[in-house]
Amino acid sequence: MLQYARRAWFAVLCLLFLASVASAQTPEGLTSIRVGASLDDYSTPLLYADQAGLFQKAGLKVEIVVLGGGDAVAAAVAGGALDIGKSNTLALIGAHAKGIPFTIIAPSSYSASNSSQSAILVPNASPIRSARDLSGKTIGVVGLVSIQSIGMKNWVDKNGGDSQAVRLLEVRSPAVPALLEQGRIDAAPVFEPVLTQALGTRKFRVIGYMYSAMSKKVEDSDYFTTTDWAAKHRDVIGRFTRVMHDANVYVAAHESETIPIIATSMKIDPAILTRMNRPGRPPYVEAADIQPLIDLAAKYGLISSVFPAQQLISEFALRRPR
Numbered sequence: 001m002l003q004y005a006r007r008a009w010f011a012v013l014c015l016l017f018l019a020s021v022a023s024a025q026t027p028e029g030l031t032s033i034r035v036g037a038s039l040d041d042y043s044t045p046l047l048y049a050d051q052a053g054l055f056q057k058a059g060l061k062v063e064i065v066v067l068g069g070g071d072a073v074a075a076a077v078a079g080g081a082l083d084i085g086k087s088n089t090l091a092l093i094g095a096h097a098k099g100i101p102f103t104i105i106a107p108s109s110y111s112a113s114n115s116s117q118s119a120i121l122v123p124n125a126s127p128i129r130s131a132r133d134l135s136g137k138t139i140g141v142v143g144l145v146s147i148q149s150i151g152m153k154n155w156v157d158k159n160g161g162d163s164q165a166v167r168l169l170e171v172r173s174p175a176v177p178a179l180l181e182q183g184r185i186d187a188a189p190v191f192e193p194v195l196t197q198a199l200g201t202r203k204f205r206v207i208g209y210m211y212s213a214m215s216k217k218v219e220d221s222d223y224f225t226t227t228d229w230a231a232k233h234r235d236v237i238g239r240f241t242r243v244m245h246d247a248n249v250y251v252a253a254h255e256s257e258t259i260p261i262i263a264t265s266m267k268i269d270p271a272i273l274t275r276m277n278r279p280g281r282p283p284y285v286e287a288a289d290i291q292p293l294i295d296l297a298a299k300y301g302l303i304s305s306v307f308p309a310q311q312l313i314s315e316f317a318l319r320r321p322r
Contacts, residue, residue: 030061036073037086042109044262045247058239090147097303101227103314106244108221109279111211117277119206131161140171140188150300151210158213196276215292241318252281284320
């Protein structure tokens with residue numbers, strides 16, 4: 001973890017230097033902003049908006065800064081190297097609980113209770129068939145403080161098992177299939193595209209779906225900034241959020257057409273993207289879809305107490321018409 005933290009802060013220092021250089025290079029008539037995100041399917045609307053010229057039409061020149069994970073993005077936004085970042089919602093919930101002044105300005109993705117974008121896998125030969133069978137077993141998750149950790153605990157408890165009787169082990173997502181085969185972990189919640197790749201080998205089977213135990217819909221990643229930057233750039237946020245609304249609506253209706261965009265960025269076989277389950281593309285930030293994560297974070301000790309989701313949402317975020 002220390003190694004990843006050092007890499008994140010090194011990335012921030014590099015971005016701070018580049019930001020000082022780029023600030024004088026704003027094209028005439030366009031407002032330049034820096035948006036940090038990892039290259040994954042959740043970023044498809046952002047990449048589409050950039051390539052389709054939607055930001056430019058809105059008077060924005062968006063520099064998309066690719067970073068490897070939410071920690072680096074959060075550090076860069078907090079340090080001013082980035083203006084806006086994309087992160088998983090749980091990380092923003094944790095930051096808010098610690099008093100870090102992040103605020104959500106636009107949604108990135110959601111997962112529905114009937115979504116199969118994430119599934120809990122075990123090897124075909126495993127005796128594990130249900131949540132009860134996981135007692136005393138080791139479950140691989142991408143982070144001990146993650147949506148996978150609380151999601152798995154919740155799924156186990158909601159399906160007749162005991163989350164206190166399972167052991168969570170932090171693993172890298174791409175390594176999950178190999179770790180399952182080697183018996184180093186007994187089960188794991190797996191997200192796309194690793195899920196489709198793993199099932200394609202026919203070596204694993206699904207025992208359940210993590211999101212089925214959460215809520216009808218959960219907003220699981222968002223675009224955010226600091227409250228100070230938001231207050232000083234209300235007009236920019238208004239333009240950015242309208243573009244992201246339009247991009248999410250378009251991509252949701254044209255998933256197959258946008259496959260080349262994300263396939264090139266992720267350097268992944270387009271055929272895998274064609275087969276895999278894509279994330280939900282929410283047009284608006286919805287407090288009701290964030291609250292279930294806050295409640296679970298408090299229930300499983302990731303934050304000290306529940307708070308209203310509205311506290312996390314910027315007053316400048318685009319709202320659903322009433």
